[in-house]
Amino acid sequence: MILSRVERTIQTYRLIEPGQTILVGVSGGLDSIALLHLLHGLSRRHHWHLALFHLDHQLRGVASTADADFVEASGWRLGLPVYRFRQPIRSLARSHGVSLEMAARIVRRQLAAEVCERIGAAAVAWGHHADDQVETVLMRLARGTGLEGLGGMSHREVFPRLTVIRPLLDERRGDLETFVRTHRLAWREDASNQSDEFARNRVRREVLPVLESSLNPQVREAIVRMSVLVRDEWSLLAERTGKLLAACRDPRSPGGLLQSSLSRLHVADCRRVLRRWLQEESVDLTHISFATMNRLVGLVRASGSSEVPLYDLLRVAVQGGRLVVITAGVSSGPDPVVLDPGPSRMELPEWGLSLTASIGSGYQVRAQEVGHYPAAVDLSLSSLSGRSLLLRPWRPGDRYQPLGLKGSVKLQDLFVNARVEKRRRCRIPVLAVGDQIAWVAGGRVAERFKVPALDAPSLTIQLDRLPPEEMAPPWSA
Structure with missing residues (x-):
């Protein structure tokens, strides 16, 4: 039964502890309605407190408003508070030079973080399921990704201001639909899910059917299995990386790494150690390209003093046999x-x-x-x-x-x-x-x-x- 499977997933990955408040992301679609009712069905047993979060992307005119009204009514029927927002995602994407999906993700995460802080919620729950995982892995593979990216989404992710949990990540969409229909739950159909404007829709509607018909009818199950294996492997590598990073630290300068120790590492270990180190030094890795990372590996193996630019005038420099993150310029900042x-x-x-x-x-x-x-x-x-x-x-x-x-x-x-x-x-x-x-x-x-x-x-x-x-x-x- 899906309710017991979701409960087991929550317990296995320790997604929600007894007595916690959880913000539930609800778009009004089938997946999020299933998530809402599954969590609500378990909440009394585990003493959870739920609240709903909805973002109107303003992409579909009156239909978007109707979705928001539907979500608000769903919360009212369950006696749960609803936090409802409207944002012009298309204009935000255009002004920031990013895709619609990226703009929506940024705004959702920011607003959810603000609500979680306001109500004391431990996390926000999204309705991503196993079929979403398949699409995510294929999209990352097409863009180019490392081992961590092939692991897809995690059941639990911790960001600076927000913890995200995905209780449905092991469930197939067909099982969610069966649950919703069996319990005669209403949901909203989003016409944009059929639009080829979104890369994820093209993967779902065009790429996956070709893979299933031409290569492997069970390609979805195969990709999900691979992502599980990769996440397990990555967990082991992450533990190894932490130990290697500790061995490369300069005891005289906790923020620096010994060039001589780094240079003895295998290139794959070196790359992972550098990424972990940059993260700990509060460097935003989304701005670090593959080419920049390769230049950093080259810097490790170079002789003498040199440096590699990152962004915002941040640089990694070799100083006295140590790698350090520096800011070019004087400490008082640039001239006004x-x-x-x-x-x-x-x-x-x-x-x-x-x-x-x-x-x-x-x-x-x-x-x-x-x-x-x-x-x-x-x-x-x-x-x-x-x-x-x-x-x-x-x-x-x-x-x-x-x-x-x-x-x-x-x-x-x-x-x-x-x-x-x-x-x-x-x-x-x-x-x-x-x-x-x-x-x-x-x-x-x-x-x-x-x-x-x-x-x-x-x-x-x-x-x-x-x-x-x-x-x-x-x-x-």
Whole structure:
């Protein structure tokens, strides 16, 4: 019985402990409705507290609104609180230069993290199942991935602000449909699931049927088995990597690695140790390409002093036989830049960024993550009153009032909460108007500089990362 299988999965992977609050992601589709009712069926026995989370992507007009209404009604019938959001995913994807799927994932994760923090939820549960796992592995394989990527999604993932659990990951979609139909549960059909605009739909509708008819009728089961084996292998390798990393540390400098110890490792071990080390040094691995990782491996085996650029003026350098992560430049940060409140475009090599400013009207709801790029903000033109803007590093004691907050926050606290490591803080631009901070790159606009209406004049400023070769070279401290 599917209920007992899901309960066993939750217990095996310790996804939910007795008495915990869990936020359940519910789109209104069959998978998420099955997840909601399965967890609700187990909640009384295990004393769980559930709440619903729904994000309206605004991709299907009135149908999207109807989905949100349906989810809200589903929560009401079960006596559960519902946290409902609307975000213009298509415009967010366009302004950030990412796919619709990526934009939706970023916004979902950010909003879910905020709700979990607000209600004290231990995790958010998504309705991914075994068939989703097959599609994920194929998409990663097509893009190019390492061993960890071939393992697909995990039952439990821990991010800086959010824990994600997937209680249905071992279940086939057909079994979920049987459960929903047997219990006469209603669900919503999403027409976008048939659209070839989304890569996942093309894998489901075109690639998998060809693999099943031409290569292996049980290809889905084979891929799921492979992902399980790979995750087990990766778990063993992760343990080995931790021991190798400890052996490569410089006892005189905990943040540094001994070049001589690294150079004796097999290239595969070396690559994994470097990735783990960069993670521990708070380097965002999503910005580290395969080519960059190979250059780092080459750096390990090179003689003399050298360095490899990462991003945001971060570099890995060899200093005295040690590999260290450094920030090029002086500790006080790059020189301030004066901006006129009008259309412009400029490169800021000392910041490692390019800036585009444009005049328009209204505002967009944007995904926010301090210090991540592309980053954009909409400022009220009337609030600027023709005054110049100053792009500068943060200063001790800096405070501002982010949109939606009643009081001000210290930038130092903002950086700590966003897990921005100390060496990067002086590289995150602060946009000031006079002595008032209007924006911290990647964060929310300040309350006093918000655009008051969709037809109000606005100044949009966007920051994009420069390619490493266009960044300013390191200068002496």
